[in-house]
Amino acid sequence: MKIVVAVKQIATLGDEVEFTDDERAVDPDFLDYALNDWDSFSTEEALQIRDRSGEGEVVVVSVGDEDAEEAMRRCLAMGADRGIRIWSDALDGADPITVARALAEVIRREGPDFVFAGVQSADSVQAATGVALAELLGLPRVAVVTKIELGDGKAVVDRELEGGIVDRTEVDVPALFTIQTGINEPRYATLRAIKQAEQKEIEVVEPSDLGEPAYRVRRMYVPEKGAGAEMLDGSAENVAQRIAEIVKERLK
Ligand code: AMP
Numbered sequence: 001m002k003i004v005v006a007v008k009q010i011a012t013l014g015d016e017v018e019f020t021d022d023e024r025a026v027d028p029d030f031l032d033y034a035l036n037d038w039d040s041f042s043t044e045e046a047l048q049i050r051d052r053s054g055e056g057e058v059v060v061v062s063v064g065d066e067d068a069e070e071a072m073r074r075c076l077a078m079g080a081d082r083g084i085r086i087w088s089d090a091l092d093g094a095d096p097i098t099v100a101r102a103l104a105e106v107i108r109r110e111g112p113d114f115v116f117a118g119v120q121s122a123d124s125v126q127a128a129t130g131v132a133l134a135e136l137l138g139l140p141r142v143a144v145v146t147k148i149e150l151g152d153g154k155a156v157v158d159r160e161l162e163g164g165i166v167d168r169t170e171v172d173v174p175a176l177f178t179i180q181t182g183i184n185e186p187r188y189a190t191l192r193a194i195k196q197a198e199q200k201e202i203e204v205v206e207p208s209d210l211g212e213p214a215y216r217v218r219r220m221y222v223p224e225k226g227a228g229a230e231m232l233d234g235s236a237e238n239v240a241q242r243i244a245e246i247v248k249e250r251l252k
Helices: 037-053 066-078 096-110 129-137 191-197 236-251
Strands: 002-006 009-013 031-035 057-063 082-086 114-118 141-150 154-160 166-172 175-179 202-205
Touching: 002 037, 002 096, 002 129, 009 066, 031 037, 031 066, 037 057, 037 066, 037 114, 037 141, 037 175, 057 066, 057 096, 066 082, 066 191, 066 202, 082 096, 096 129, 114 129, 129 141, 129 175, 141 166
Parallel strands: 002 057, 002 114, 057 082, 082 202, 114 175, 141 175
Antiparallel strands: 009 031, 141 154, 154 166
């Protein structure tokens, strides 16, 4: 049983934000970094499946510069067996299709039984990389997965729909799933495991052919605040009264 998990080191914003001089990205001085929340759930799910099956390996793959290894080491400390980091300058600020192309090249070589990605990444919120990756790998895929049961050459998975409805789906294996938060409880890595993860292997690979970018960011900015907002002060009673008046005025 081999499971490849695509994991991303995401950027998180503090209270203040400034953009780079070309206005196409947030100035890195205003960013902190962390493992994408969705990817800790998908790593945990992969580890549980490996451990239940009693054999196999979990390989975490990430597109990112050297700093991304910190997020990868967290997954290795949770129990993943090894990591592969993919990088070239052409991947700096890459769109999700280009990232999926880079991932596909490496994952094809690995020939896994399952590929897991998160539903979305908290910083770029594309919800596209996993689905694009399935297409490039020619794998069946199920999105927003909340439960996985393995059968003989098949998997039965629940996926979340609107309004609390669940869609139970059967797919052939190998397959790609995008994993939803809450599917499990990601384990905390012990200090010892974090130390041991320092020794685990992270292979670094340069992609060969990324093709044309699927899009380019033109400008990143904070939109101007719209006019017409009225701040309501006072007791809850006064605020509620004022809201009632505003609603009545607007409905006239
Ligand atoms: P996104 O399409 O950016 O919302 O991200 C969805 C999922 O795609 C993430 O949870 C990861 O599993 C995967 N992914 C996105 N970007 C990367 C990356 N740079 N390296 C590895 N996996 C990624």
